[in-house]
Amino acid sequence: MKGLIIDKVHSSIKAELSKYMQMDEHLLPTQEELKGMIGEYDVLIMRVDPFLNKEFFDAAKNLKVIGVCAVGLNHVDLETAKAHNVQVFNAPGLNANAVAELTLSKMLDLSRDVMTANHDVKVEKQWDKYKFVGRELRGRTLGVVGFGKIGRRVAKFARAFDMTTVAYDPFLTQEQVAGEDTQLLPIEELLKVSDYISIHVPLTPETKDLISKEKLKSMKNDCMVINMSRGGIVNEADALEALQNGQLGGYATDVMENELAAGGLTEGAGFDSPLFKEDKFIVSPHIGAQTVDASRDIGAHIISKVKEAFNLN
Structure with missing residues (x-):
């Protein structure tokens, strides 16, 4: 063989x-x-x-x-x-724990402007602590889209930060998530009440562009979105527009819609996106399970x- x-x-x-x-x-x-x-x-x-x-x-x-x-x-x-x-x-x-830990890391990075602060100090040689006023996770609501093993792990970590957790998963009932201390909501309601939205669903015809212009408009203006599933679930052009006009408080992702372009997923692969110019956008090269x-x-x-x-x- x-x-x-x-x-x-x-x-x-x-x-x-x-x-x-x-x-x-x-x-x-x-x-x-x-x-x-x-x-x-x-x-x-x-x-x-x-x-x-x-x-x-x-x-x-x-x-x-x-x-x-x-x-x-x-x-x-x-x-x-x-x-x-x-x-x-x-x-x-x-890979549930690895992805969940990176999800919380990105939530914290967005909330405290860690990436921009790191760039200011290391690249711009600026030491201005008054430029960065973040917010705490404590007391905020996390909406988990896709409540499988990864989503449940993320919700558990979030509750350790004293967050309230809600979830959207059309394949589950509230009885099936009994004991998770998380309320299932329709996605329209979840988007309205969440301060953070964490996405953990497969890419299917139904989830393609799940988060796009209309849904972004229905969120809180300072809502932060974390996509740890697949590129294409968040419409990147709409996310860019929402960041630029203040409809979205931040977008962090481990995946991109065209991440295979120019040999993506290979060592030294080139890649670019208009999102890269936005301070409130942070990205990693699909490393969720890379532990x-x-x-x-x-x-x-x-x-x-x-x-x-x-x-x-």
């Missing part, structure tokens, strides 16, 4: 699976490159790029298992995978699923 790793994943995956099969690495191939090489492999280990379409599965003559070292599966044509008898495993929940802890846990899970699929001891 042969396995192929196409992204940076925990070293334990290659080390353990090499006991049972030949493991090759080719980091971040294009869709065409992957289609050309996948035919000889039984196992594919990846994260979120590239998109695996019908042409890929038609070329994957020997493929039996795909291990996705991430939560989202919107980059895999799951119906075609099933038709080709390819099992697809992801790692739901294993040694989450990587280790995800690696162990994917190893176990691959071994289970092939009945390996």
Whole structure:
């Protein structure tokens, strides 16, 4: 058997699976490159790029298992995978704490203008503490959009800061979140009452541009939005306009709509956006799950699923 790793994943995956099969690495191939090489492999280990379409599965003559070292599966044509008898495993929940901690970090950074203050001191060589008057999380309301494992972890952290938490999740009832100390609300009401909005939903046709011009207008003028899910859920042009006209108090994100442009997700990739000129916008390059802890846990899970699929001891 042969396995192929196409992204940076925990070293334990290659080390353990090499006991049972030949493991090759080719980091971040294009869709065409992957289609050309996948035919000889039984196992594919990846994260979120590239998109695996019908042409890929038609070329994957020997493929039996795909291990996705991430939560989202919107980059895999799951119906075609099933038709080709390819099992697809992801790692739901294993990055929840890592993403939740980064979410709270971004909330604090926005609230206290940490990034701009850091730039003023290190780059501009200015020491002006009177320029930065922030606000505390205490007593504020956090609206969590998507109340799965990550959303619930974020809400738990927020309550430790004495915040009130509300949530929108059309797939849950209040009875199903009993004990979470969080009220479920329709999204229109959540947007109106929240001082912070944290987004943790997959990118689907229903969630594309979920936060756009009209919904931004319905928020409090000093509301701060944190997108830790997928680019495209927040309409970036509308967010830019809302920042510039004062409708939005701040926008922090770990994802961008066109983050794969110019080789995004690769080392040294170039990237630009009009949002970068805004002090009240902060961004990181999709690092939500990038901790040694989450990587280790995800690696162990994917190893176990691959071994289970092939009945390996």
